[in-house]
Amino acid sequence: xxxxxxxxxxxxxxxxxxxxxxxxxxxxxxxxxxxxxxxxxxxxxxxxxxxxxxxxxxxxxxxxxxxxxxxxxxxxxxxxxxxxxxxxxxxxxxxxxxxxxxxxxxxxxxxxxxxxxxxxxxxxxxxxxxxxxxxxxxxxxxxxxxxxxxxx
Numbered sequence: 001x002x003x004x005x006x007x008x009x010x011x012x013x014x015x016x017x018x019x020x021x022x023x024x025x026x027x028x029x030x031x032x033x034x035x036x037x038x039x040x041x042x043x044x045x046x047x048x049x050x051x052x053x054x055x056x057x058x059x060x061x062x063x064x065x066x067x068x069x070x071x072x073x074x075x076x077x078x079x080x081x082x083x084x085x086x087x088x089x090x091x092x093x094x095x096x097x098x099x100x101x102x103x104x105x106x107x108x109x110x111x112x113x114x115x116x117x118x119x120x121x122x123x124x125x126x127x128x129x130x131x132x133x134x135x136x137x138x139x140x141x142x143x144x145x146x147x148x149x150x151x152x
Contacts, residue, residue, distance in 0.1 A: 069132045072103065073140035077130040080108050081142045089149050090124040105133045115145065124148050 034042075076099060084090075096109040111127045114120065123145055131139045 073130050077140045077142045081128045084110050122148050
């Protein structure tokens, strides 16, 4: 508790001295630190940045998976086309199947038709389509024209 000493001079009271205070003296420079508002704003900015980074990361992974699937589609379509093209005699029709245990999510369809037009009676149009089960709207198609029978 503070007590001041007063002195009466005439009809006026004057403070002559003060007892020492028990409080610690205040520093002459303001205290440094962050206010609650500053911390909350920093946390909000950090949250926005982290959400953006995580979204970009997941999108990158999805794009890499789709890219891998498209590359595999192309390789499997070329492989199936080589198998069909190597047949000695090509009769018209359509066949389909799966690629087995190595590529269980991929299926193929091979269609052999006779193209229309003059002089095309000895030609065959081979159309191989490969589809991934997770990307059915993105099939990969390979088309080849060759003679109906190969000469030996």
